[in-house]
Amino acid sequence: MPDMNPSRVAATLAAVMLLTTGCARDPDPAQLMASATRRQAAGDNHAAIxxxxxxxxxxxxxxxARLQLGDIYLESGDVLSAEKEFRRARDAGxxxxxxxxxxxxxLLLQQRYDQVLTELLVDDAWPAPEQGDIRALRGYALLGLQHQADAARLFAQVLAVQPANTxxxxxxxxxxxxxxxxxxxxKDVAGVLAAHPDNVDALRLQGxxxxxxxxxxxxxxSYRKVIELRPANLQGRLDAASLLVADNRIDEARSELAAASRxxxxxxxxxxTQALLAMQEKKYPAALERLQLILRAAPDHPPSNLMAAGIFLTQNNVPQAEQHIQRFLAGQPRHAFGxxxxxxxxxxxxxxGDAVALLEPLLERGAGDSQLQALAGEAYMRTQAYAKASACFDKAAAIAPPTAATRTSQAISELGLGNNQRAEAALEQVLLMPGDAAGDGAQRRAGALLVVTQMRAGAYDKALATVQALEKQQNNPxxxxxxxxxxxxxxDPAGARQxxxxxLALQPGYLPALQNLAQLDVLAGQPDQARLRYEAVLARNGNDTELMAALAxxxxxxxxxxxxRxxxxxxxxxxPDAMAPALQxxxxxxxxxELPKALALAQKLQAANPAHVGALALLARARAASGDGEGAxxxxxxxxxxxxxxAAVQLQLAGAHMALNHxxxxxxxxxxxxxxxPEHGPALATAVRLLTDMRSWDQAMALAHGAQARPATAALGYRLAGDIEMARAxxxxxxxxxxxxxxxEPGGPLAISLHRALVAAGKPDEAAxxxxxWLASHPRDLPTRLYLASTLLASGDYRAAIPHYEQVLAIEPNHVxxxxxxxxxxxxxxxxxARGxxxxAYALAPANPAVADTLGWILAQQGDAGRAIPILKKATDSAPQAGDIRLHYASALxxxxxxxxxxxxxxxxxxxRGYKRQDEVRTLLAGL
Structure with missing residues (x-):
C-alpha cells in the first residue's frame, strides 16, 4: 500500500465529501416521489412526508406532491393540514x-357543510365519474344539514347515470x-364491498x-380489516379503540390508542379517544383535562362539548354542563342524544319547563322509545303536568319492563293527580322487586316516598309499619x-330521638339526623346542647362547611x-373556592x-366563576339592593x-326593569x-299589578279571566280580578x-284582601x-297577624296593635x-x-336602616341624643333617600x-320636593 501524505488524504476526502454533497443537493423529484409512494405503501407515513x-x-x-401530502395528512387525521395542501394543489394547477x-x-370531516355546497360546483364538461363524485359529496353535505330529501335526489341522480358510483x-x-x-x-354496503373489498370507507361504515x-x-x-389494509390509517385505529373502550377491554383499547398516537x-x-378511555375508567378529571386541550384550540368541537357536558352532569356541575351542551346543540340542533x-x-x-320544550319534538318521532318516554314523564311530572307524565310512564311500561326509577316517578305523577292509592301500589311494586332489578338506590327512594305518602294521608301507623318492614331488608342512616x-x-319525641x-351510630356525622336531633334540643329548651352536638362533630371534621352552615x-x-356571621x-x-359557603x-x-360586603363578595365570585349562575344571581341581587339599577x-x-x-329569572328581570320604570x-x-x-302564580300576579299600574284594565282583566279558566290558577284568577276592581276603587x-x-282556596293572603275590601266597602265590623x-283558627299565621297589627298601628290604635305583635314574638322571639x-x-x-x-331588634339587625332609625329616634326622644346621633347618622348614610330617617337625624342634632x-x-x-313633611322641615328651619 502506497504511503500517502496526510495532506493528500485530507484533500482526497474533501473531494469525496464535496462530490457526495453535490449529489444530495440535486435529487431527482421523480425519484423522491417514487420513494415517498413506496414508504407510504409500507405504512411509514413519517418518512413519506x-x-x-x-x-x-x-x-x-x-x-x-401536494395532493399526495394532503392524502397522508388526511389518513393521519390532520384534517386542517390536509385542507391546506389540497388548496395549494388547486392553486398549483x-x-x-x-x-x-x-x-x-x-370540509365534510369538519362539518363545514355550507362551504361544501359553495365550493364544490359541478361542471357539465367534466367526465361523468368526476361529476358523480362531486354530486355525491354535495349529497353528504345536504345530509349533514338534515336536508334528507334533497340528498336522496342527488344520490339517485348519480346512481341513475353511474350505478356503481361508490x-x-x-x-x-x-x-x-x-x-x-x-x-x-x-345491503348497500355489502354491494359496495362485493365490488371493492378493499374500500376503506365501506369497511368503516360496515363496522x-x-x-x-x-x-x-x-x-x-371490519375496523381491523381497515388497519390491515392501511396500517397508518388513524381513523381505523380510533374506531377500534373506541369500540374496545365501550366493551371495557381497556388494555386492548390502550394498545390501539398507543398505535394511533404514534x-x-x-x-x-x-x-x-384518550378522554373517552379516561371517562370509561371514571377518571373524570383526566378526561376533562384531555378535552380542554381540544376545546382551547377548537371551542365548538362537537364531540368534545358533548362528552364534557356528560361528565360535568355526572359531577353535578350543572352550569358547566349547560355551557357545553348549548355549544354542542348550536352546531347540531337535531342531535337526538344531545x-x-x-x-x-x-x-x-x-x-x-326547558326539558319539556326539548323533549316534545322528539316524542313525535320516538313514540316507541321507552327511555325517551320515561325521561319525558319525569319532565312533565316536575312541571306538575301529571296527566301527561302518567301517560308517558304508561307508554314506557308498555314498551319495556318498567324499572324501579320509572315506577317511582310514575307514583309521583299519580300523587300529583290525587290518585294516592295507585301511587302507593306502584311504590309497593318497587319494594317487591328483586334487588338486581330495582337497585338499592331506587328501592330506598321508593320506600321513603311511600312513607311520606302515607304520612301526608295521616296514616302514621301505616307509615311506621312500612319503615319497620324496610328495616328488615336494609338498614342505613x-x-x-x-x-x-x-x-x-x-x-313520640323520645322514640324519634332514639x-x-x-x-348517627350507623354513620357518625350524618347531617340530616344531626340537624333533627339539634332541633329536638332546641324544642326542649336546650339550644346549647344542640350547639355542642354540632361542635363535637366539627372537631372531628374540622373543615366541614355544611356543619358550619348548620351552626350559623x-x-x-x-x-x-x-x-x-x-x-x-x-x-x-x-x-374559598367552594361556591356553596360563599353564596351562603x-x-x-x-x-x-351589609350591602358593601355583599356586593364586594358577589363581584369577586362572579369574576372568578363567570359561568356560575348562582354567582351571577347573587351579583344581580346585590346590585339591586345597593341601588345600582342599571347594574342589576x-x-x-x-x-x-x-x-x-x-320563569323566576324572567320575573327578576322584570323587577329590575320596573325599578328603572321600564x-x-x-x-x-x-x-x-x-x-x-302559564300557571306561574307570581308571574301572573306581577303582570296584573303592572298592567293595573299602567291603567290597562282590559289587559289586566283578560289575564285574570285566563287564570280563572285553569283549575290550577282559578282561585288566583278571582283574587287578581278582585285586586283590579280594588285598584279601580x-x-x-x-x-x-x-x-x-x-x-x-282559603288562606292568609285572601283573608287580608277580604279585610281590605270590607273596610273600603264601609263594613269595618265585618272586616274585623x-x-x-281567621286568626283564631290559624294562630301561627304570622304574616296575617303582622298585617292586622300594622293596620291598627296605622290607624293610631296602638293599644290594640301591641298584643298582636306580642303573639308574633311568642312564636318567633327574634322576628326583627x-x-x-x-x-x-x-x-x-x-x-x-319600647327601648328594650x-x-x-338593633342587636339582631344593626345594618338595617329602619331598625337603626327606630332605636335612634327612641333614644333621642328619651333624652339620650348623644348615643342616638351616631346610630341615626349610620341609618341616614345607609338609606339616603329615606326622608323620615334624615328628619329624625336633624332633630337629634x-x-x-x-x-x-x-x-x-x-x-x-x-x-x-317629593318629601311630604315639608311643614315640619320649615318649622325646624325657622327655629334655627
Whole structure:
C-alpha cells in the first residue's frame, strides 16, 4: 500500500465529501416521489412526508406532491393540514376532478357543510365519474344539514347515470342508517364491498353498522380489516379503540390508542379517544383535562362539548354542563342524544319547563322509545303536568319492563293527580322487586316516598309499619332518620330521638339526623346542647362547611347574629373556592343589610366563576339592593339569557326593569315567563299589578279571566280580578270575587284582601270579625297577624296593635320586623318597654336602616341624643333617600346643639320636593 501524505488524504476526502454533497443537493423529484409512494405503501407515513417535503422545497408548485401530502395528512387525521395542501394543489394547477373530491372530504370531516355546497360546483364538461363524485359529496353535505330529501335526489341522480358510483351508494347507506333502516344500509354496503373489498370507507361504515346492531365482534373485524389494509390509517385505529373502550377491554383499547398516537401524536381525534378511555375508567378529571386541550384550540368541537357536558352532569356541575351542551346543540340542533342530555341537564338544574320544550319534538318521532318516554314523564311530572307524565310512564311500561326509577316517578305523577292509592301500589311494586332489578338506590327512594305518602294521608301507623318492614331488608342512616320523622309525627319525641341517634351510630356525622336531633334540643329548651352536638362533630371534621352552615343557622335562630356571621365567614375561609359557603355568606350579608360586603363578595365570585349562575344571581341581587339599577338590569339580563325558560329569572328581570320604570320591558319579561310556565302564580300576579299600574284594565282583566279558566290558577284568577276592581276603587265589585277565591282556596293572603275590601266597602265590623275568625283558627299565621297589627298601628290604635305583635314574638322571639314595629308602637303608646324591644331588634339587625332609625329616634326622644346621633347618622348614610330617617337625624342634632349640621340635613330635605313633611322641615328651619 502506497504511503500517502496526510495532506493528500485530507484533500482526497474533501473531494469525496464535496462530490457526495453535490449529489444530495440535486435529487431527482421523480425519484423522491417514487420513494415517498413506496414508504407510504409500507405504512411509514413519517418518512413519506419527509420525501414529499423535499420535493416541495425544490418544486413548490408540484401539484401531485401536494395532493399526495394532503392524502397522508388526511389518513393521519390532520384534517386542517390536509385542507391546506389540497388548496395549494388547486392553486398549483391540479385538475378539479382530482382536487375537489379531496377538498370536499376534508370540509365534510369538519362539518363545514355550507362551504361544501359553495365550493364544490359541478361542471357539465367534466367526465361523468368526476361529476358523480362531486354530486355525491354535495349529497353528504345536504345530509349533514338534515336536508334528507334533497340528498336522496342527488344520490339517485348519480346512481341513475353511474350505478356503481361508490360514494353515492355509501351515501344512500348513510341516509338509511340515519332513518334507522339498518338492514337496508347493510345491503348497500355489502354491494359496495362485493365490488371493492378493499374500500376503506365501506369497511368503516360496515363496522359502524355492526356496532349499531350490537354486533361488536363483527364491527371490530371490519375496523381491523381497515388497519390491515392501511396500517397508518388513524381513523381505523380510533374506531377500534373506541369500540374496545365501550366493551371495557381497556388494555386492548390502550394498545390501539398507543398505535394511533404514534401515527398522529397531537391529533384532536387521538386526544378525544384518550378522554373517552379516561371517562370509561371514571377518571373524570383526566378526561376533562384531555378535552380542554381540544376545546382551547377548537371551542365548538362537537364531540368534545358533548362528552364534557356528560361528565360535568355526572359531577353535578350543572352550569358547566349547560355551557357545553348549548355549544354542542348550536352546531347540531337535531342531535337526538344531545337533546336528551340537554333535557337531563335542565332537569338537574331545576328547569323542567326547558326539558319539556326539548323533549316534545322528539316524542313525535320516538313514540316507541321507552327511555325517551320515561325521561319525558319525569319532565312533565316536575312541571306538575301529571296527566301527561302518567301517560308517558304508561307508554314506557308498555314498551319495556318498567324499572324501579320509572315506577317511582310514575307514583309521583299519580300523587300529583290525587290518585294516592295507585301511587302507593306502584311504590309497593318497587319494594317487591328483586334487588338486581330495582337497585338499592331506587328501592330506598321508593320506600321513603311511600312513607311520606302515607304520612301526608295521616296514616302514621301505616307509615311506621312500612319503615319497620324496610328495616328488615336494609338498614342505613337515611332509613333511621325517616323513622325518626314518623315517630315525631306520632307524638313520640323520645322514640324519634332514639331513631336519630341510631342513624348517627350507623354513620357518625350524618347531617340530616344531626340537624333533627339539634332541633329536638332546641324544642326542649336546650339550644346549647344542640350547639355542642354540632361542635363535637366539627372537631372531628374540622373543615366541614355544611356543619358550619348548620351552626350559623342555629345561631341566627337564637338571635346571635354575630356568631352566625362568624360561622359563615369561617366556612368561606375553610373552602374559598367552594361556591356553596360563599353564596351562603353573600346571602347573609344581603339579608343583614351589609350591602358593601355583599356586593364586594358577589363581584369577586362572579369574576372568578363567570359561568356560575348562582354567582351571577347573587351579583344581580346585590346590585339591586345597593341601588345600582342599571347594574342589576345588566346582571339579570345576562342571567335570563343563560336561563331563558326559567320563569323566576324572567320575573327578576322584570323587577329590575320596573325599578328603572321600564314598564313595557318589564311586561315583555313577564310575558316570556308566562310563555314557559302559564300557571306561574307570581308571574301572573306581577303582570296584573303592572298592567293595573299602567291603567290597562282590559289587559289586566283578560289575564285574570285566563287564570280563572285553569283549575290550577282559578282561585288566583278571582283574587287578581278582585285586586283590579280594588285598584279601580270598586270595592263592592271586588268583594264577591275575593269571596269566591277564598271559598276555593282559603288562606292568609285572601283573608287580608277580604279585610281590605270590607273596610273600603264601609263594613269595618265585618272586616274585623272576618280576620279575627281567621286568626283564631290559624294562630301561627304570622304574616296575617303582622298585617292586622300594622293596620291598627296605622290607624293610631296602638293599644290594640301591641298584643298582636306580642303573639308574633311568642312564636318567633327574634322576628326583627315584629320587634321593630312593637318598639315603635310602644313608644307611641308611652309604653316603657319600647327601648328594650328596639335594642333587641338593633342587636339582631344593626345594618338595617329602619331598625337603626327606630332605636335612634327612641333614644333621642328619651333624652339620650348623644348615643342616638351616631346610630341615626349610620341609618341616614345607609338609606339616603329615606326622608323620615334624615328628619329624625336633624332633630337629634338640634337637641345636642349641632345647629350647622342640622341645618345642612334640613336643607337637603327642603330641596326634595317629593318629601311630604315639608311643614315640619320649615318649622325646624325657622327655629334655627
Amino acid at each position: 419527509i420525501e414529499l417535503k423535499n420535493v416541495l422545497q425544490r418544486v413548490p408548485a408540484h401539484a401531485t 391540479a385538475a378539479p376532478g382530482a382536487v375537489l373530491p379531496r377538498l370536499g372530504t376534508v 360514494l353515492a351508494r355509501l351515501g344512500e347507506a348513510r341516509m338509511a342508517l340515519q332513518s334507522g333502516a339498518v338492514d337496508a344500509a347493510m 359502524d353498522l355492526y356496532r349499531r346492531a350490537g354486533n361488536h365482534a363483527g364491527a371490530l373485524d 401515527i398522529a401524536p397531537g391529533s384532536a381525534a387521538v386526544i378525544y 337533546i336528551r342530555l340537554a333535557a337531563q341537564i335542565a332537569l338537574r338544574g331545576g328547569k323542567p 337515611a332509613l333511621q332518620n325517616l323513622k325518626g320523622g314518623v315517630l315525631l309525627a306520632r307524638q 331513631a336519630f341517634e341510631a342513624a 343557622r342555629l345561631a341566627a335562630q337564637r338571635g346571635q347574629m354575630a356568631a352566625a 362568624g360561622w359563615l365567614e369561617r366556612a368561606y375561609r375553610a373552602a 355568606l353573600g346571602t347573609y350579608y344581603l339579608d343583614a343589610g 338590569l345588566e346582571s339579570y339580563t345576562d342571567l335570563a339569557g343563560r336561563q331563558p325558560g326559567d 314598564k313595557q320591558e318589564a311586561l315583555a319579561a313577564i310575558r316570556k315567563a308566562l310563555e314557559s310556565q 270598586h270595592p263592592a265589585l271586588a268583594l264577591p270575587l275575593y269571596r269566591k277565591a277564598y271559598a276555593q 270579625s272576618h280576620i279575627a275568625n 320586623v315584629a320587634l321593630n314595629d312593637l318598639a315603635w308602637t310602644c313608644q307611641q303608646a308611652a309604653d316603657k318597654r 324591644y328596639a335594642e333587641k 338640634l337637641r345636642t346643639g349641632e345647629r350647622r349640621e342640622a341645618r345642612r340635613q334640613l336643607e337637603r330635605l327642603q330641596a326634595d
